[in-house]
Amino acid sequence: MSRFTDHAGRPLVAVTGIGIVTPLGIGAADNWAALTAGRSGIRRITRFPTDHLRTTIAGTVELPGEDTGAMTSSQRVARYATLVAEEALAQAGFGPGNFPGPLMLGMPPVETEWPYRLRLAARAAPAAPLYPALIEAAAKWDEMYELAAFAGIGEKLAERFGTRGAPIAISTACATGGSAIQLGVEAIRRGEAEAALAIGADGTVQPEALIRFSLLSALSTRNDDPAKAARPFEKSRDGFVMSEGAACLVLESLEHARARGAKVLGLIRGCGEKSDSFHRTRSNPSGEAIIRAMRNAIADAGLEPEAIGYVNAHGTSTPENDKMETLGLRAVFGEGAPPISSNKSMLGHTLSAAGAIEAAFSLLTIRDQLLPPTINHEEPDPAITLDVVPNVARAAKVAHVLSNSFGFGGQNVCLVISGETS
């Protein structure tokens, strides 16, 4: 084990650049300030009318001089991903257009959305707007294809940032951002590349997506007081709040980072995953899969559970997730469970971006030795006995953070994130 390799003889993977965009702001600095101040990014939806909707609140990213509400999900994903990659690459000191590794892009599935359907219908008129006529009207509309094809966003980003090889677009539902980072870590550990650009991005706050989640009874309907709607681990929690944003981590082998004199912001020490076969949207009541995912990540990092000083929880604010996550944490950590908190209490659930955003905040937690709070903690849930860092950020000594991401479809990914000198 050299200073550049881990307990298993694999290259240590450093983070040398971070970019964050969320409803709390643009850039890692503003986001971290808002998060540690306990500010909520959840608002009433103004992007589209909310008539006939059970949920009328969400987190939406606002960009100066740009109308994010006029964009399709695909355009928002591409825009947010571009912003966070630019920020992360600038911090890491990589010049434009020539990044020495692959792009691992965590993103939601995209498709032809209603604004384009309506434009197709107009093109097809006077024919009735049925699929055969729409298809004829769509002929060779490259712009629409590239927005709705799954390879479209990655292709644009790969061209802009000069990443190597074929970009990979990954989806593991709410664990997507964690999976993107894991893919990058694995590529570096295998020696396929010295670096990888890992991004998690989402921009799904649009009517059809909101209705789909709403019909699954997954969303909070606490519309009257948007900032109070996301209340992970609290007794009256009633669902998650849809949100959006992106984060990018520049990953590179520690050796490569040192050789070029880059500032190391932290290490991704361990990745663990375990999928669940119990149910499409609920985890096994035994918690087995999420327990294994956490243990796999800690073991992959070559650590024991006692070394984890803080858990960046998945903490969605659904009754089910937060109960199961508590059960899982108790199983892994026992009575000595470290403090945990949920960034989603302020951000809402940024879906495909969440794993990446929360990994980025985990790195800043270690840098500043400061735990972001779980806000809206008014009445404790007697079933949740963990220290959730209620309402106010707290100074703490933290060398290693466990960041949890649990997805619909039973796909669970956990990361162990560590300080540079750990």
Added chain:
Amino acid sequence: MAANDIWITGIGLVSSAGEGRAAHLAAMTATAPAALDAASFAPFAIHPGPALELDRQIPKKGDQRQMEPWQRLGTYAAGLAIDDAGARDLVAEMDLIVAAGGGERDIALDDQVLAALTPLPPAEAAVKLNEMLAGGLRPTLFLAQLSNLLAGNISVVHGVTGASRTFMGEEQAGADAVRIAAARLAEGSSRIALVGGAYSAARWDMLLLYHAGGLLRHETQGAPWAPVFSRDDAPGAVTGTQAAFLVLETEAGARARGAKGLARLGAIATGQARRTPADPGHEAMAQAFRRIAPRLGAGRLPVISGCSGAAAATVLEREVLGGLYQPLAVRATGSRIGWGAEATFPANVALAALCLSAGVFPAPMEALEAPLDGAPADILVTGFAAWRGEAMAHLAAIPAEAQP
């Protein structure tokens, strides 16, 4: 650290040719496409899938109801692959990498909504959209639409619960899924993996996407069907319902449990050129071939091609293959079972493995497909995607004396 050798120990194939090894061997020796439906989605012909006895692989009706045809097709083929490999007792720690598109939309609801919205001013249309979707969407449809829920259903139905990743990106996703599954086995992160994808061709929503990209053969310009290298009249893909899953194992792992291999999976390379004059896409695949070439025998090289028939990609593939300075025997599976987006590359790896294990190679279907004498020892699988992405894989036969 020596990389593990990788065997393909099971394949699960469903296409217009039917399901399983025998149906696909028969299709490979035929000289016409397996089945064609030129009427249902005119002016686009499709290769329809076979009727599946879903109960055989998805025994619970409740599970079947949670899916639409695309997820059912993939979940079914995944089960075929697990059975083919005799690997039912290994699913708990089996890696799962799925190349996925999106699931079915509610076509009837889409038509109703659009008919109601088009006469309205934009502000009223937006409110009407909410009303109709909130009242009309089936709650379970969302799960059937989510790309990662094909993997989720494979976990639920077949109990595959190792690593689970879903790659998105049309053909390229299929190629990278195989590449990364193999890389994890080679480095010892896992000993067995299930990798593949599915495509349901009987879908207006997918035809909308691919026709926008200019990727489909359009009947009004030519006959409904021609072999892929003979589509100058109307270049483009004829889509085919297909699903393909591969069980990949380390050779040591396969031997330890006495599992025979269909073929050895060698190098896999993927790339993504911009396909512009500055970055036309020849170099990465030529480089990939140069790494594979020293392992190949002399003589005519058998190639299983994923050529879609789409104009630019077909030219690119012909130029790259033409520059290999080796006589080739190319067979395009697009002429036999159609083009299946994410499923294409895994299907072609499965078909190549099947050919190697049976000692056969498809009969030529057009002038460009040169005859091949004798059983293939190596097969090159190509994946020049219709829009973006290039891939190449090398498979080698496993001699009988080397089998466990």
